[in-house]
Structures are given as structure tokens and as C-alpha cells.
Amino acid sequence: MYAAAKEKYFQWIVLKKKLAVLDQDDKLLDFMIKNAELRYKNNLGKISAYYKAKASLGNIESMRVMLENELNQKRISLNTLMSRDKALRFDIDTSYALNDYSSVTFDSTTFMTARSDLKAIDKDIQVAGLQQELEKAKLKPEFGVRFDHMFGFGGLPMQYSLMGMVKLPMAKWSSKSSKANVISLQWKIESLNDQKQSLINEASGLATGMLSEIQSRQKQIRLYEDKIIPALRKNFQTVQLAYENNTEELFELYDAWETLNMTQLQYLDQLQQLLVMQAELERVLEIR
Numbered sequence: 001m002y003a004a005a006k007e008k009y010f011q012w013i014v015l016k017k018k019l020a021v022l023d024q025d026d027k028l029l030d031f032m033i034k035n036a037e038l039r040y041k042n043n044l045g046k047i048s049a050y051y052k053a054k055a056s057l058g059n060i061e062s063m064r065v066m067l068e069n070e071l072n073q074k075r076i077s078l079n080t081l082m083s084r085d086k087a088l089r090f091d092i093d094t095s096y097a098l099n100d101y102s103s104v105t106f107d108s109t110t111f112m113t114a115r116s117d118l119k120a121i122d123k124d125i126q127v128a129g130l131q132q133e134l135e136k137a138k139l140k141p142e143f144g145v146r147f148d149h150m151f152g153f154g155g156l157p158m159q160y161s162l163m164g165m166v167k168l169p170m171a172k173w174s175s176k177s178s179k180a181n182v183i184s185l186q187w188k189i190e191s192l193n194d195q196k197q198s199l200i201n202e203a204s205g206l207a208t209g210m211l212s213e214i215q216s217r218q219k220q221i222r223l224y225e226d227k228i229i230p231a232l233r234k235n236f237q238t239v240q241l242a243y244e245n246n247t248e249e250l251f252e253l254y255d256a257w258e259t260l261n262m263t264q265l266q267y268l269d270q271l272q273q274l275l276v277m278q279a280e281l282e283r284v285l286e287i288r
Contacts, residue, residue, distance in 0.1 A: 001081055002282075002283070002288050003279050003280065003282065003283030004077075004081060005078060005081050005082075006279035006282065007276050007279045007280075008074045008077045008078050008081070009074075009078065009092060010096065010272065010275035010276055010278075010279060011070075011074055011272060011275075011276065012071060012074040012075070012078075012092055013092070013094050013096055013275070014268050014269075014271055014272040014275070015067050015070055015071045015074065016071070016094055017094075017268050017271075018067055018265065018268050019064065019067055019068070019071075021261070021264050021265065021268070022060050022063060022064050022067070025056075025060050025257075025261055026057070026060055026061075028257055029053050029056055029057045029060065029257075030057070032049075032053045032250060032253060032254060032257070033050065033053050033054060033057065035243075035250075036049075036050045036053070036250050037050070039250075047250075048249070048250065048251050049249075049250040049251040049253075049254040049255075050250065052254060053250070053254055056254075056258070075089065075090070096275065098218060098221075098274065098275075098278070099278060101211055101214065101281065102211075102215070104211070104285075106203075106204045106207045106208055106211075107204070108200050108204075110285070111199075111200050111203050111204065111285075112200075114285050114286045114287070115199075115203065115285075115286050116286060117199065118196055118199060118200065121192055121195060121196045121199070122196070124192055125189055125192045125193065125196075128185050128188050128189045128192065129185075129189060131181075131185050132181075132182055132185040132186065132189070135178045135181040135182045135185065136178075136182055138178040139178050139179065139182075143164075143165070144164075144165040145162070145163070145164055145165070146161075146162070146163040146164075146165065147160075147161070147162050147163075148160070148161040148163075149161070203284055206284055207281060207284050207285065210277055210280060210281045210284070211281065213277060214274065214277055214278060214281065217270060217273060217274040217277070218274065220270055221267070221270055221271060221274060224263070224266075224267040224270065225267075228263060228267075229260075229263060229264060229267060232256075232259055232260040232263055233260060235256055235259075235260070236253075236256040236257055236259075236260045239252050239253050239256040240253055240256075
């Protein structure tokens with residue numbers, strides 16, 4: 001449930017970021033359309049990309065409707081996980097952190113101290129071991145001592161009784177049953193140990209693969225943030241300035257915007273995948 005809540009929360013964050021990009025796109029396209037109409041009326045520019053900008057503006061509105069619906073779905077899912085009214089409206093803090101797991105070692109100790117299912121298997125192994133000791137005890141003689149005393153009444157002396165007892169497992173069917181139970185419990189213990197080791201191996205392989213993928217996506221995210229998006233934004237600003245000075249056409253401005261917009265949305269998709277993968281790794285490690 002914690003992992004599911006984190007996943008919905010991260011997806012909600014990215015949806016809000018995408019809506020912010022659409023708000024910016026809406027303003028830029030509106031500027032292009034109005035400027036192109038003005039230039040065309042005054043015979044100062046071509047109208048080649050005008051209708052593409054109009055179509056893109058419609059696509060932006062369509063995408064906004066879709067993203068807002070997805071956002072509402074995340075809100076409903078989080079309300080469900082918190083056992084609240086599904087229609088209850090609330091907003092979230094959009095701050096997040098990209099965690100560094102490079103120092104984490106995925107050995108058996110890491111999973112044994114973190115995962116509840118492995119702890120449960122350990123408890124089952126302990127219970128089976130105690131049951132096995134009980135069955136072994138049934139194969140051994142049982143010794144006991146009983147001491148009684150009784151007060152004397154009417155001048156009678158005190159009475160004492162001391163009795164020693166021994167119980168021998170004489171019946172063959174009884175000893176065979178206990179021996180069979182001991183062997184059966186030993187097989188159960190070995191089976192539980194194999195199950196535990198299988199879960200550790202599976203979780204270790206899954207976590208190691210996730211860590212490698214997370215590190216790769218973190219590098220991609222840094223490239224988007226440090227190089228790709230800043231360069232494309234600078235290119236758009238340069239073309240926009242040239243367009244405002246009548247040295248570039250609307251087509252070049254639209255092309256620069258389209259490339260920047262598509263790259264920004266790709267970056268947010270990569271960010272969402274990274275955050276969801278981080279939540280999945282924390283589920284495997286049972287980190288809350």
C-alpha cells in the first residue's frame with residue numbers, strides 16, 4: 001500500500017508538471033496565431049504554419065482534458081488507499097527527491113532485516129524447530145517426582161507421600177508416529193529454508209536490475225536538465241527574437257517550439273518512469 005501510494009503520488013507530480021508545460025504552450029501558440037494573423041493582414045508574413053499552430057492549440061486542449069482526468073484518477077486512488085471519501089478533493093506537495101542507492105548492498109542480511117515475508121518464514125522455521133524438539137522428546141523416557149502431605153486431625157500424625165514416576169515409550173506405533181513427525185518437520189524446515197533463499201535470490205536480482213536501470217535513467221534525466229532542454233529553450237528564444245524582428249518565418253518558430261515541447265514531455269515521461277521505479281525498489285526493500 002505504501003508503494004502504491006508513492007506511485008500514484010509521483011504520477012500526480014508529473015501530471016501537474018505536464019499541465020504547467022501545456023499552460024506555457026497555450027500562451028506561446030496563442031502568441032504565434034495572433035501575430036501571424038496580424039502579419040498576414042498587413043502582408044508582412046506567410047501563413048504556412050498558421051493552421052499547424054491552430055491545430056496544435058486544439059491538441060493542447062485535448063491533452064489537457066486527458067491529463068486532468070488522469071489527475072482525478074490519481075486523487076481517487078489515493079483516497080481509496082487512505083480509506084477516505086473517494087470524491088474528497090485535495091492537493092499535494094510537488095516536491096520530490098531522487099534517492100541515491102549506489103551504497104546499498106543487496107545481500108541476504110539487507111533483505112532479512114527489511115522484508116516482512118522473510119521474517120515470517122524465519123518464524124515458521126523456529127516454530128517447526130520447536131515442534132520437532134517436542135516430537136523428539138516423546139521418544140525419550142519421562143521422569144517425574146510427586147510429593148504430597150496431609151494434615152492430621154484429632155491427634156493423628158501428619159501424613160507424607162513421596163512418589164517417583166517413569167514413563168517409557170513402549171508402543172511401537174507411538175514411536176513410529178513421533179519419528180515420522182520428526183522427519184516430516186525436518187523436511188518442512190529444509191523446504192522453508194529453500195523458500196527463503198529463493199525469495200532472497202529473486203529480490204536481490206530484481207533490486208540489482210532496478211538499481212542499474214535507475215542509475216541509467218538518472219544520467220538521462222541529468223542530460224535533459226543540464227544540456228538538452230536548456231539548449232532547445234535557448235534555440236527557441238533565439239528564433240522567437242528573430243521572428244519578432246521579422247528575420248524569421250512562423251514556420252521556423254513553430255518548428256523550434258514543437259521540438260522544445262516534445263522534448264519537455266519526453267523528459268517528464270522519463271522522470272515519471274524513474275520515480276515509479278524508485279518506488280518499486282523501495283517496495284522490494286520495504287522502505288517506507
